[in-house]
Amino acid sequence: MSLKKLLIPSAIAAVLAVAACGGDNGPVNTVPPLPAGRWLAGDLHTHTTQSADADVSQTLDKILSKAFTSYGLDWMAVSNHLRVSTRDEKGATLAAQIPMSLGVSVTRRRTSRRCKPPARMRTS
Numbered sequence: 001m002s003l004k005k006l007l008i009p010s011a012i013a014a015v016l017a018v019a020a021c022g023g024d025n026g027p028v029n030t031v032p033p034l035p036a037g038r039w040l041a042g043d044l045h046t047h048t049t050q051s052a053d054a055d056v057s058q059t060l061d062k063i064l065s066k067a068f069t070s071y072g073l074d075w076m077a078v079s080n081h082l083r084v085s086t087r088d089e090k091g092a093t094l095a096a097q098i099p100m101s102l103g104v105s106v107t108r109r110r111t112s113r114r115c116k117p118p119a120r121m122r123t124s
Contacts (some may be wrong), residue, residue, distance in 0.1 A: 041112035042075035043067060051080045056091040 047054035048065050054117070067076040088094055 022081045040074040041071075042073050042077070043071075044077050045079050046076055047080055048078060048089060049087045050089060052085055052087065053081070056087070060089055061093060 046067070048058055048060050048063060049056055063076070063078070067073045086094055
């Protein structure tokens with residue numbers, strides 16, 4: 001086979017390959033940019049002493065202090081178990097069981113340095 005017969009198909013293939021690479025098909029990314037904002041850090045799952053399987057030292061005051069002061073979180077959710085508890089909010093053993101726990105979401109302003117826990121919540 002002559003050199004000319006080998007080079008012609010190779011040259012045609014090279015020209016077609018280069019031609020296929022050229023051109024502008026417009027932007028590839030059509031996803032709109034995300035709106036401006038800021039991220040907030042938080043914890044969706046925390047327990048206090050009112051969850052019978054939590055450590056007795058995990059009072060609401062203590063977990064609020066850890067969340068906002070120690071870890072710098074913006075928000076947290078107290079997710080005590082909705083079952084009968086034998087402890088009060090300070091971890092003391094009760095004479096009778098509490099039939100349910102209240103769900104509370106606690107937030108703080110980013111400008112505050114120290115979180116003040118909310119007033120005690122009691123039901124009669």
